[in-house]
Amino acid sequence: MILAFCRNEESRLFLNHSKKETADEMTMSHSNAFEADMVVGLTRYLLSQGSYTTKDITIITMYTGQLLLIKNKMPKREFEGIKITSVDNFQGEENKIIIISLVRSNVADNLGFVKIENRVCVCLSRAQYGMYVFGNFDMLSRGSELWKNVVNEAKEAKELGSRLLLGCHMHQNITEIQKPEDFKNKSPTGGCRLPCKKKLNCGHICKMSCHNKDVEHKEYKCTEKCTKIFWPCNHPCPNAVMAYNVKRNAERHVCSTPEMSIKTERASGAVNTESVRGLVDCLALLCHVTTDVTNI
Numbered sequence: 001m002i003l004a005f006c007r008n009e010e011s012r013l014f015l016n017h018s019k020k021e022t023a024d025e026m027t028m029s030h031s032n033a034f035e036a037d038m039v040v041g042l043t044r045y046l047l048s049q050g051s052y053t054t055k056d057i058t059i060i061t062m063y064t065g066q067l068l069l070i071k072n073k074m075p076k077r078e079f080e081g082i083k084i085t086s087v088d089n090f091q092g093e094e095n096k097i098i099i100i101s102l103v104r105s106n107v108a109d110n111l112g113f114v115k116i117e118n119r120v121c122v123c124l125s126r127a128q129y130g131m132y133v134f135g136n137f138d139m140l141s142r143g144s145e146l147w148k149n150v151v152n153e154a155k156e157a158k159e160l161g162s163r164l165l166l167g168c169h170m171h172q173n174i175t176e177i178q179k180p181e182d183f184k185n186k187s188p189t190g191g192c193r194l195p196c197k198k199k200l201n202c203g204h205i206c207k208m209s210c211h212n213k214d215v216e217h218k219e220y221k222c223t224e225k226c227t228k229i230f231w232p233c234n235h236p237c238p239n240a241v242m243a244y245n246v247k248r249n250a251e252r253h254v255c256s257t258p259e260m261s262i263k264t265e266r267a268s269g270a271v272n273t274e275s276v277r278g279l280v281d282c283l284a285l286l287c288h289v290t291t292d293v294t295n296i
Helices: 033-048 064-072 117-123 137-143 145-156 181-186 273-279
Strands: 002-004 011-016 022-024 029-031 057-061 083-086 095-101 127-135 164-168 173-177 190-195 209-211 250-254 265-267 283-285
Touching: 011 137, 011 145, 029 064, 033 057, 033 064, 033 095, 033 127, 033 181, 057 064, 064 083, 117 145, 137 145, 164 190, 173 181, 173 190
Parallel strands: 002 164, 011 127, 057 083, 057 095, 095 127
Antiparallel strands: 022 029, 164 173, 190 209, 250 265, 250 283
């Protein structure tokens, strides 16, 4: 069992599995699709916490085939800045978060490069804050005395398991991850499956699933209809709240009731109250922020 809150405290986690590797005839290398998908899911989860940037995470693997597979599964627009490298190219370097894919998992208990001690030492000593290792540790401990010692130490420290347990700080619950699709199905926005429901400045509640990024909702755009009233006609505002972000240019909207004057203008900066009154008979300026232009 693994408990990972991933909130700046040091973590060292070994995720055990028995999913088989694949031999890549073109590169004469090896890959493991299960590990690649888990690496991508975990990376996306860590980024969604808001504590780390792409430059804080390095993914290390023993095989070129796995390196290429992981790169193909990580769109540049989402993961640009993350370093994906072989163990040989990362000697002497460190990073805040290290994610390791050991790849080898076969019926012949063939460890290949994974049993070379100096490579193992490089992998397991590069993390500053958190290290997450995916591998078939049952097989590794059978084929290597070094890995047997590593696995025993991880067991004693309760850092080895077949499940990744993600802690939700907002709702104080645990989300269990056993397979790659669990990240999307159980933690779609980096929290748990419960709705956020935090009250926004506009008075509505957040409609997203629980999330750890943008917890203050500075970037969140409410799509609910504005509940404020036009001044001075007292008609309800028909627009969505997100159309009136006070950090953007002020947008003047007039009541759309037929008997009223219909006129829309955009204004930036300060607004002259008298000129606003003279523009239209029924005017709302940032209607979900204020209902009276005299209060601006």
